[in-house]
Amino acid sequence: MQSSRGALVGAPLLRAALGLGLGPGPRRAASEAHGQGWLQPAGYDTGVKVYNSRTRRKDPLIVGSADATSWYSCGPTVYDHAHLGHACSYVRFDIIRRILTRVFGCNIIMVMGITDVDDKIIRRAREMNVSPTSLANLYEEDFKQDMAALKILPPTVYLRVTENIPQIISFIEGIIAKGHAYSTAKGNVYFDLQSRGDKYGKLVGVAPGPVGEPVESDKRHASDFALWKAAKPQEMFWASPWGNGRPGWHIECSTISSLVFGSQLDIHSGGIDLAFPHHENEIAQCEVFHQCKQWGNYFLHSGHLHVKGKEEKMSKSLKNYITIKDFLKTASPDVFRLFCMRSSYRSAIDYSDGAVLEAKHLLLAATAFVEDARAYMRGQLACGPIGEDVLWERLSHTKGAVKAALADDFDTPGAVDAVMDLIHHGNRQLKAVTKEPGGPRSPAVFGSIVSYIEQFFETVGISLADRQFVSGDSGSATLHSVVEELVRFRLKVRQFALATGEATREARRQQLLERQPLLEACDTLRQDLVAHGISIKIEFLLFLWGRKIGPELTSVPILLYFICGSPPQHGLMSGALSPHPGSKPANPGHQGRAHQT
Numbered sequence: 001m002q003s004s005r006g007a008l009v010g011a012p013l014l015r016a017a018l019g020l021g022l023g024p025g026p027r028r029a030a031s032e033a034h035g036q037g038w039l040q041p042a043g044y045d046t047g048v049k050v051y052n053s054r055t056r057r058k059d060p061l062i063v064g065s066a067d068a069t070s071w072y073s074c075g076p077t078v079y080d081h082a083h084l085g086h087a088c089s090y091v092r093f094d095i096i097r098r099i100l101t102r103v104f105g106c107n108i109i110m111v112m113g114i115t116d117v118d119d120k121i122i123r124r125a126r127e128m129n130v131s132p133t134s135l136a137n138l139y140e141e142d143f144k145q146d147m148a149a150l151k152i153l154p155p156t157v158y159l160r161v162t163e164n165i166p167q168i169i170s171f172i173e174g175i176i177a178k179g180h181a182y183s184t185a186k187g188n189v190y191f192d193l194q195s196r197g198d199k200y201g202k203l204v205g206v207a208p209g210p211v212g213e214p215v216e217s218d219k220r221h222a223s224d225f226a227l228w229k230a231a232k233p234q235e236m237f238w239a240s241p242w243g244n245g246r247p248g249w250h251i252e253c254s255t256i257s258s259l260v261f262g263s264q265l266d267i268h269s270g271g272i273d274l275a276f277p278h279h280e281n282e283i284a285q286c287e288v289f290h291q292c293k294q295w296g297n298y299f300l301h302s303g304h305l306h307v308k309g310k311e312e313k314m315s316k317s318l319k320n321y322i323t324i325k326d327f328l329k330t331a332s333p334d335v336f337r338l339f340c341m342r343s344s345y346r347s348a349i350d351y352s353d354g355a356v357l358e359a360k361h362l363l364l365a366a367t368a369f370v371e372d373a374r375a376y377m378r379g380q381l382a383c384g385p386i387g388e389d390v391l392w393e394r395l396s397h398t399k400g401a402v403k404a405a406l407a408d409d410f411d412t413p414g415a416v417d418a419v420m421d422l423i424h425h426g427n428r429q430l431k432a433v434t435k436e437p438g439g440p441r442s443p444a445v446f447g448s449i450v451s452y453i454e455q456f457f458e459t460v461g462i463s464l465a466d467r468q469f470v471s472g473d474s475g476s477a478t479l480h481s482v483v484e485e486l487v488r489f490r491l492k493v494r495q496f497a498l499a500t501g502e503a504t505r506e507a508r509r510q511q512l513l514e515r516q517p518l519l520e521a522c523d524t525l526r527q528d529l530v531a532h533g534i535s536i537k538i539e540f541l542l543f544l545w546g547r548k549i550g551p552e553l554t555s556v557p558i559l560l561y562f563i564c565g566s567p568p569q570h571g572l573m574s575g576a577l578s579p580h581p582g583s584k585p586a587n588p589g590h591q592g593r594a595h596q597t
């Protein structure tokens, strides 16, 4: 298609635009860390100790600059729907990115490459009888929608492989010029692994062996890997100095990262299966191209998602996967996020319905506590004297424990445990109901705890305020308002249809007959909304207004509606509308509880 040769033309401009300056290389302290030959970078010490796959130990996370922390994330190969295994990896790194930003003061520039030309894409497009380009476009959009549904922050910039072919060609030429790659008569270009000597194997330390190469391979050594693949008949291709072809997989990430960050890269992330050979090869390519000692200071790898009870990871090829879309029909993105947080990002994670349910219960417990604490602050929750000193002490202890956990290789399970422990202590105080409520009150300490807990969840991308909207996406609040308007309107129409203003029995019958279509329309609307997971019903609720108890219990009709996949089983009420504008509202803080009683 094209073969322009602008040697990384875009790089200086993009670097300047992102505030990275035009300077070439990394600023490193001369101090060589012991073992592995890893160079501890100079710059901003985040205070975090992170497990670095390059050294296989926890290293202090020091980034080039707090204002422009560089992070490259391998992106998807867009040939099919993403599944829960992918979701898990991207959610875990999204949580780490948020923590680094909000807790440890890094302004992160995240670059993600999208592989939109690849053997799998070509094969799938052929099966589906569509062009590889339209297939890739379709699944790229699908991927972005899934990420948004999971509340994963988009990278600062996505770069597509097919939009950077000239830059990839230039990168390959640079590697050839430095004597680390060779082209063949067939029009392939390979990285010459032997030229790397013992510098290869920085991540996993394995010596590459020949792996299932076809007999007709034109490589010099079986373990050399392709930088450029000569075009096969009926495949998409680009013109290059070596003939028509397309880039190999590993070279894409090296080029795209270098386009934005040059030879400097603080953090590189991906699933553990990418460590070898993909990341190993990226390192080899970049270090010879940039002629630098260390490209990519920290490599972070996430563990696989396993299907409970099986050794195997969730994957397309094993056909044991759950798509993100299917999963989100059964649980909210916040529940999935908490599920992911309950294990270290590095460890394999067992997926089971029970584990998801546990996360759901934890989130409900946190929400219920926050609502109870708010009710207490409003004076709507009768409660004996509070052990205020104990709570202040617990809050302070929790803050320290959470920060320490997060600074220890982003120990999210430890942080969640600390927060749930604080909730446990808060609940114990709120449960201390006495026969005679009154006496001194301690709203400030509960206010402080609520504020801290909400802030904690907000930091990791979970919104407790949105809890009642189980669908969980960013449009929930709007959806909630629209549904509320719609339900209110339906109620008015229905009341009008059933109103009996006429004096005679016959006139009333006639009036009802005339208004029957309105009632039918109301019924149809109710049935149709069920298909969207919204259920409307009238309930007569007993609720407690203020501190009145006993005979003052009032029975008031409340119009309820639920929004979620399977609302009634969750026992989580999404909203309650009072049918009469003048009547007292149910205590919104106790909707869920009221429903269960």
Ligand SMILES: [Zn+2]
Pocket: 073, 074, 075, 253, 278
């Ligand atoms: Zn990559």
